[in-house]
Amino acid sequence: MKKSLLDVMFMSEKRKGVLLLLQDGAKEMEYLLKSLGTTRQALLPQIRILEEHHLVSHQRDTSELTTIGKLVVDEMLPLLETVETFDADIDYWGTRNLDFIPPYLLKRMNELRNCEVIKPPTREMYELNNKITSSCYISNSVNMIAAYFHPDYPALFSEMANRNVNVNAIFSKDLLDHLQKNYYNFLEEMTRGKSFNIYVHPKRLDFLALLVNDHYNLLRIIKNNGEIDGQYIMCNDPAALGWGNELFRYYLKGSIPLTET
Numbered sequence: 001m002k003k004s005l006l007d008v009m010f011m012s013e014k015r016k017g018v019l020l021l022l023q024d025g026a027k028e029m030e031y032l033l034k035s036l037g038t039t040r041q042a043l044l045p046q047i048r049i050l051e052e053h054h055l056v057s058h059q060r061d062t063s064e065l066t067t068i069g070k071l072v073v074d075e076m077l078p079l080l081e082t083v084e085t086f087d088a089d090i091d092y093w094g095t096r097n098l099d100f101i102p103p104y105l106l107k108r109m110n111e112l113r114n115c116e117v118i119k120p121p122t123r124e125m126y127e128l129n130n131k132i133t134s135s136c137y138i139s140n141s142v143n144m145i146a147a148y149f150h151p152d153y154p155a156l157f158s159e160m161a162n163r164n165v166n167v168n169a170i171f172s173k174d175l176l177d178h179l180q181k182n183y184y185n186f187l188e189e190m191t192r193g194k195s196f197n198i199y200v201h202p203k204r205l206d207f208l209a210l211l212v213n214d215h216y217n218l219l220r221i222i223k224n225n226g227e228i229d230g231q232y233i234m235c236n237d238p239a240a241l242g243w244g245n246e247l248f249r250y251y252l253k254g255s256i257p258l259t260e261t
Contacts, residue, residue: 005055008049012046014043014046018036018046018047018056019065020076021035022064022065022073026063027062027063027064028061050063081110082113085112096224097221102250105247111239114235115233129232131216142165142167144168144169144170144212145170145171145207145210146209147171147205148208149175149179157196161190165195166195167196167197168248168252170198170201170252172200176200176258199256200256200258200261202255203254208221209232210248212244217240220232
């Protein structure tokens with residue numbers, strides 16, 4: 001009796017490794033052996049199993065995916081990358097409310113697999129990340145969403161304005177009310193600048209902040225129980241930057257320019 005395809009694909013690291021290595025084309029046996037750090041005697045039985053289940057064809061010491069193999073591996077890779085994303089810190093991800101992420105981006109969480117969960121020490125918990133701020137100053141553009149006020153925001157925004165950084169900022173209604181009440185002159189100065197576009201999101205934002213510049217993506221997520229802590233996600237991978245900008249554009253569609261409020 002043949003194994004299920006799921007067992008064939010995932011119950012052996014060697015078989016899984018062969019499938020992933022063949023994704024971009026046929027490979028000779030020596031390449032597979034070197035890449036997997038194994039012996040011919042150990043690998044050949046696993047390749048035979050892949051052949052028996054019509055996932056791989058093996059001729060003249062060269063293996064390649066069959067049509068069925070290509071189909072299942074194309075679906076297999078995003079799943080493995082998504083598992084890799086969460087597995088990097090499952091205690092963090094498992095305690096976060098991810099409902100604010102639209103379904104089409106939730107399905108692409110694998111694009112955040114190279115991100116790092118930052119857990120600052122208590123003394124730095126409420127400070128802006130130095131890498132983020134310094135990279136904002138040398139970026140052409142910054143897209144951000146904020147549902148909370150940080151006392152360093154005025155200095156950050158002023159410096160970006162001085163450097164002519166193109167800033168698109170979406171604020172929650174509560175945050176905008178706070179700025180208009182306590183930082184009216186600053187807000188007026190920013191809105192007069194040609195490089196600043198400020199929007200208000202009329203609905204509740206169920207996360208704290210997103211900031212994407214040319215170099216980094218920073219995301220602050222609330223816990224499932226509503227608690228807030230100083231931990232956040234930071235990425236500098238191109239795929240993660242693209243993901244973050246798509247999340248920004250999703251919320252931009254439901255936001256209103258400050259000039260129209």
